[in-house]
Amino acid sequence: MAIYVYTTEQMRALERAADAAGHSYAEMMEEAGAAVARVIHMLWPAEETRVVVLAGPGNNGGDGLVAARFLAQAGFSVTAFLWKRPEQDQQAEQARATGVAIFPAEEDLHRLQRAIERAHIVIDALLGTGLNRPIEGTLADILKIVQEEQKRSRQFDDAPLVWFTEDPSFSIKIPHRLSVVAVDIPTGINSDTGAVDPATVPADITITFAGPKVGQLLSPAATMQKAIIVADIGIPEAVKEASPAIAELVTPALAATLLPERSLLGHKGTFGRVLIIGGSVNYPGAPGLAAMAALRSGAGLITLGVPDLVAMALAPKQDLTNCTWLMLPHDLGALKPDAIKVLADEIPAYDALVLGPGLGQEEMTFAFVWALLGLRAHVAPRPSGIGFIKEHATPEPEAPTLPPTVIDADALNALAAFDEEWAPRLPPNHFVLTPHPGEMARLCGVEPSYVQANRLQLAQQKAQEWQQTVVLKGAYTIIAAPDGHVSVSPFATPVLATAGTGDVLAGLIGGLLAQGLAPYDAARLGVFLHGLAGRLLADEYETDRGVLATEVAQWLTHAISALANIAGE
Numbered sequence: 001m002a003i004y005v006y007t008t009e010q011m012r013a014l015e016r017a018a019d020a021a022g023h024s025y026a027e028m029m030e031e032a033g034a035a036v037a038r039v040i041h042m043l044w045p046a047e048e049t050r051v052v053v054l055a056g057p058g059n060n061g062g063d064g065l066v067a068a069r070f071l072a073q074a075g076f077s078v079t080a081f082l083w084k085r086p087e088q089d090q091q092a093e094q095a096r097a098t099g100v101a102i103f104p105a106e107e108d109l110h111r112l113q114r115a116i117e118r119a120h121i122v123i124d125a126l127l128g129t130g131l132n133r134p135i136e137g138t139l140a141d142i143l144k145i146v147q148e149e150q151k152r153s154r155q156f157d158d159a160p161l162v163w164f165t166e167d168p169s170f171s172i173k174i175p176h177r178l179s180v181v182a183v184d185i186p187t188g189i190n191s192d193t194g195a196v197d198p199a200t201v202p203a204d205i206t207i208t209f210a211g212p213k214v215g216q217l218l219s220p221a222a223t224m225q226k227a228i229i230v231a232d233i234g235i236p237e238a239v240k241e242a243s244p245a246i247a248e249l250v251t252p253a254l255a256a257t258l259l260p261e262r263s264l265l266g267h268k269g270t271f272g273r274v275l276i277i278g279g280s281v282n283y284p285g286a287p288g289l290a291a292m293a294a295l296r297s298g299a300g301l302i303t304l305g306v307p308d309l310v311a312m313a314l315a316p317k318q319d320l321t322n323c324t325w326l327m328l329p330h331d332l333g334a335l336k337p338d339a340i341k342v343l344a345d346e347i348p349a350y351d352a353l354v355l356g357p358g359l360g361q362e363e364m365t366f367a368f369v370w371a372l373l374g375l376r377a378h379v380a381p382r383p384s385g386i387g388f389i390k391e392h393a394t395p396e397p398e399a400p401t402l403p404p405t406v407i408d409a410d411a412l413n414a415l416a417a418f419d420e421e422w423a424p425r426l427p428p429n430h431f432v433l434t435p436h437p438g439e440m441a442r443l444c445g446v447e448p449s450y451v452q453a454n455r456l457q458l459a460q461q462k463a464q465e466w467q468q469t470v471v472l473k474g475a476y477t478i479i480a481a482p483d484g485h486v487s488v489s490p491f492a493t494p495v496l497a498t499a500g501t502g503d504v505l506a507g508l509i510g511g512l513l514a515q516g517l518a519p520y521d522a523a524r525l526g527v528f529l530h531g532l533a534g535r536l537l538a539d540e541y542e543t544d545r546g547v548l549a550t551e552v553a554q555w556l557t558h559a560i561s562a563l564a565n566i567a568g569e
């Protein structure tokens with residue numbers, strides 16, 4: 001079952017289409033409320049848990065009251081406070097009939113405050129995707145009461161781990177006396193832009209319906225939600241498949257279908273050869289990390305093409321003893337255009353290339369990158385004539401035809417520094433570009449803040465313009481294909497925010513390319529496994545701090561094995 005990411009308008013269109021196909025609005029609300037109650041019931045014991053439902057004027061409030069009814073039926077002690085609900089309120093009436101205590105919020109904020117002080121769970125069903133203006137007045141007062149009680153109840157600074165899942169049992173932590181569960185989206189988040197109203201209360205769990213709304217994945221909204229659970233509200237698959245969405249979520253089920261097959265009779269040649277080109281005197285470790293990840297991806301043979309002094313430093317390292325080496329010409333530890341001569345003979349033996357980790361930003365290294373990518377012929381310095389003997393210039397080698405290639409790190413900066421248009425000179429749909437927001441900003445000639453505010457649209461637009469796969473890294477990494485398709489990673493976890501994890505990702509995607517995956521699929525699977533490895537490590541250590549990039553590379557093997565289990569659940 002695919003999960004898509006929607007704009008608010010797309011979500012409304014999806015609901016309309018579902019209604020037209022016979023799955024009514026009332027049924028969707030019933031399923032939405034039931035899903036909220038199910039998740040809570042799975043995580044808290046009914047008998048000892050007091051729940052306060054805050055229900056607003058629209059359908060979000062309706063969902064909350066349906067949840068209230070199911071929770072009361074299950075034995076939870078439930079109180080609902082209504083804010084601006086319509087006079088004819090069927091949901092409130094049904095909830096009351098099952099034993100939910102119901103009060104108008106605005107008339108008695110003191111009662112609301114006392115109830116929240118005693119509650120274990122507050123369900124935020126005040127506003128959902130219908131938010132259309134700043135929050136003020138009574139609504140702001142209500143949210144402030146929750147905010148303050150939430151602050152009081154925080155006993156320690158727990159690790160915020162965000163994880164979309166179809167299965168809420170995947171390690172959600174409930175560390176507080178008071179937990180906030182948001183219905184669809186925390187009140188005050190703009191579901192298109194990710195803007196956050198100052199009144200917004202951060203949610204421990206958000207149960208979002210049918211698929212995430214794009215604003216939930218953008219900054220700053222992304223920081224206001226920890227576990228996000230996508231709940232199925234019964235919209236028929238055919239309706240979903242026929243309705244427009246802005247992106248697809250990379251779910252475990254999707255990632256599992258992308259794993260390359262492994263033939264029982266395979267040998268190392270079957271599983272592809274990867275050549276990693278990078279390294280410089282200042283960044284010797286980066287190509288090593290890429291190689292470790294490529295090894296863990298299941299690729300058959302990994303070679304590091306690096307300056308000899310980088311090879312000397314890396315060769316004895318654990319894991320890298322499994323690699324082969326190609327010494328490339330350099331000046332003072334930075335690769336230079338002459339490296340093309342060595343590579344021209346070697347590259348045809350490889351199924352994938354990773355270009356960039358640790359290259360550095362020397363001018364001659366950029367010239368090497370341009371020449372390797374066929375952007376500009378390498379012009380060697382003129383041989384000087386000694387006396388009457390003139391040296392004959394050796395003809396420059398043609399830029400080799402490259403196998404599918406990951407362009408990462410300083411190779412991206414080399415592209416950004418190229419003074420003409422580079423994109424039309426590259427063969428289409430042949431490269432995976434893996435910029436972080438700073439590199440993306442340089443490539444596009446914009447500010448990093450612009451990249452972050454327009455992540456999805458910018459990645460989509462540039463992948464189409466450049467006709468290559470673009471991986472825009474960071475929380476909820478975006479993977480955009482040359483044909484306009486976009487996928488979003490479900491992982492937002494600071495465990496990966498440590499030096500070298502980008503090199504790991506580049507090597508991993510390179511290893512998947514070598515195993516025959518198309519650039520977009522290699523990027524989607526690579527990003528997923530990378531995030532999952534980080535997530536598993538955070539679970540293992542019970543913290544999201546201090547995990548090393550080398551460990552992320554090593555845990556890719558665990559991630560691959562865990563993927564099969566999670567997808568099968």
Ligand SMILES: NC(=O)C1=CN([C@@H]2O[C@H](COP(=O)(O)OP(=O)(O)OC[C@H]3O[C@@H](n4cnc5c(N)ncnc54)[C@H](OP(=O)(O)O)[C@@H]3O)[C@@H](O)[C@H]2O)[C@@H](O)CC1
Pocket residue numbers: 011014015028029032056057058059060061062063126127128129130131132133134135136139183184185209210233
């Ligand atoms: N996706 C799906 O398939 C399904 C979605 N469902 C649910 O529907 C939800 C969307 O429902 P919705 O359209 O009724 O909007 P919702 O967020 O409840 O609020 C609208 C009300 O809020 C008001 N209002 C707005 N901003 C305000 C402000 N700043 N301050 C004060 N008031 C403000 C606005 O007032 P008005 O502008 O009219 O004055 C209006 O009265 C969605 O999030 C999900 O939970 C499910 O039921 C099942 C299927």
Ligand SMILES: Nc1ncnc2c1ncn2[C@@H]1O[C@H](COP(=O)(O)OP(=O)(O)O)[C@@H](O)[C@H]1O
Pocket residue numbers: 436472473474475476477491492493494495496497498499500501502503504505530
């Ligand atoms: N908060 C986060 N959530 C999810 N992934 C993250 C987060 N922070 C960083 N990452 C991931 O970690 C990697 C960092 O890569 P990069 O910025 O290139 O670092 P480096 O150059 O040090 O390797 C990327 O894959 C990025 O998506």
Ligand SMILES: [K+]
Pocket residue numbers: 060124125126127128182183184185186187
């Ligand atoms: K809400």
